[in-house]
Structure formats: structure tokens, C-alpha cells
Amino acid sequence: QKEVEQDPGPLSVPEGAIVSLNCTYSNSAFQYFMWYRQYSRKGPELLMYTYSSGNKEDGRFTAQVDKSSKYISLFIRDSQPSDSATYLCAMSAIQGGSEKLVFGKGTKLTVNP
């Protein structure tokens, strides 16, 4: 079993829809939670970073962390065609200062005009 599970989709929604992306994890040592957006053949772009349970909002994006359930979510409001990309959740623990990222498989999202 992978440490981080993420439904790969693909997910297809109409423009303006609310998108919900989710990851579960098994390692209780994970303390930092991130969402990256990756366009085809490009580097992952950091969207959201959280380190505590609860919600964090940034524009149309809301990241939610529930450490008790080992579950994180990313919500995208008023989705746009430009949001079409693969969304990767990533997590890290504190291990001797390394804090390497462990990624989910990524969910491919298409927002249709």
C-alpha cells in the first residue's frame, strides 16, 4: 500500500463547477501537506501549503486537512478551463531535517468551456 493514495481520475467538469480533489495517507508522521498543479511536461507548481488541521483559503482554492482521519482535500471554486491540469497532493514528515515530499499519483482534471 502506498503511503499516499489519490484517485487518478480523470475528472471532467463544466466551467464554473466546484471541484473536489482528495488524498488519504497512512503515515501519521506527516506534518506538512501541499497541493501542486502540474501542466503537461512542466514542473509541479505549488498551490497550497498547510501544516495543521483545518481549512486554508487562497482565492478560488481551499485546502482542507483532517489529521484524525488522515484525509486532505483541495476545493476549486468557479473552475476555469485554465485549471485543466494534473493535481498532485504531497506530504512530508520531519525526519532529520530532510522533509522529502511523498506524492500521490495525481488527479487529471479537465474543465470544459
Added chain:
Amino acid sequence: AAGVIQSPRHLIKEKRETATLKCYPIPRHDTVYWYQQGPGQDPQFLISFYEKMQSDKGSIPDRFSAQQFSDYHSELNMSSLELGDSALYFCASRGQGPNEQFFGPGTRLTVL
């Protein structure tokens, strides 16, 4: 704002050849991470450096080595290349404080 720079962006090599990938972190970032992303896969951690010292090692083959230099740039050296080494190689950098890792555009390595 300055981002992570990687070079070359594309590299084609034959089996058993060597390759060197370079990474220039964001200015004032002292930590560099290397990740490998195969086709349709998530990035896998290879190795990291903090203040020019190796800080962690992941699933990096013995054929690969890396280092971080005094100007904080890093190089990933890959020898005896195999077909399975074909992938996107990303470098990420972070500064002091929160574990926000910023990725470069990647080097696409193709081994023929």
C-alpha cells in the same frame, strides 16, 4: 520572481553513456531536492542537500551521484544509463522556514 533553473531541458543519451543534470536554486535557498518522474507516475524522491551536505537519500541507484556546490547549485551525475532511466528529472529548492519546495521546469532525459 526568480525561479529554479534546470539545464539542460532535454537530453538524449545512448545506453551505458553518462549524463550530468544541473540545478540552480532560487537565490538564498540552501536546500535542494532531486525527484524522478516516470511517464504517468508521481515524482519520486532521489536525494537532497542542505548547506552542501547530503541530508537524505531515497531510491537513487548506485549509478547516480549528486553534490551541492558552494554557490548552492547542484548536479546529478548519472552513469551507465539504462533505458529505464528515461524520465523527467526535477530539482526543487526551499529556503529556511516552512517546507515549501519550489520545482524547476525539469530535464527530460531520453535513453535510447
